Amino acid sequence: MDEEFRSLVDMLEAAQDEFMIKGALKRFARFCGYERFAYLQKEGAQINTFNSYPKPWEGVYLSADYSDIDPVITEAKRRWDVFTWSAEDWPARGSSPVRRFRDEAIDHGIRCGMTIPVEGGYGASMMLTFASSQRKVDVPAPFDQKRAIQLVMTVHYQLKIIAAKTAINPKQVLSPRETYCMTWAAKGKSTLAIAAIAGISARTVQCNLDKARNKLGAESVPHLIAIAKDRGLLDL
Incomplete structure (x- = not known):
């Protein structure tokens, strides 16, 4: 685990774009026995995500405001420590919002996982999750809390650095028509x-x-809107 962790941090710090960050995290997820990863930053009502989850699930999650009832986020705010979870422990199928969330998560291949939450300032929070469609995953070795926080912060700052570079890259500037359509989509x-x-x-x-x-570099329209809001490209 030590060697894999050091390799992951080195790859993240050397990453030149989001594609390289995603590749490094997917590789580490597979090493730990998981299939996907998801980084989520929540500040008030604003959600920013960077993940390898199925695109339809990301769209459903953002459009339905599932972050407000997500049992993983609820547990993260209660513990602020590395923890594992399973959808099997959530309410069984039914009509309640949490049960509906559970059903849809499992249908999209999100069944169990490990989450690393980090508490930010002014009520902000960040968390990195590794998830699997299996009922249970045996992690190769205990995940040290100090190193876990280092990992989340490395992902956080590398994404911010790349976003800043992208924002000033002339090739990344949106046209007036693209901004117009995106603004209405955000509404x-x-x-x-x-x-x-x-x-x-x-x-x-x-x-x-x-x-x-x-x-x-967005994978869906909700993801596009989240990125645009984060970079101040929308005036709503």
Whole structure:
């Protein structure tokens, strides 16, 4: 575990873009017996995510505001320590919001995991989760709290550094039309609604949103909006 941890930190610190960070975290996740990872930063109502979860699940999670009822986040705020969890321990299938969350998480391959929470200032929080579709995963060795926090903070600052570089890169600047479509999407408008407002086709709207996603490295429209808000690219 020590060698793998040092290798992960070295790869993160040497990363030049989000793709390299994602590759390093996916590799470490597999070493620990997990399939995916998810970094989440929560500050008030604002959520920023960086993960290898299925794209449909990320969209569902953000659009349904699942961070407000996510049992993993609830447990993280209670413990502020490395912990493992299992969806098997959450309420069984039913009609309550938490039960619905459990059902959808399992359906998207999120069944058990290990989470490292870190408490930030002014009510902010950060957490890094490694997850699996299996019922249980045996971690190779205990995860030391001090090193776990170091890992989360390394991911946090590397993402901020890369985001800052991207924000000043001329190739990453959004066009007025891309910003316009993204702004309406952030206000909850559908592709068809944006097309009607802008007087363009729905295909053109989608094309502009896709271009904006590619420029900002977003995996979905909710992810695009989260990145844009974090970088101050939206005036809502």
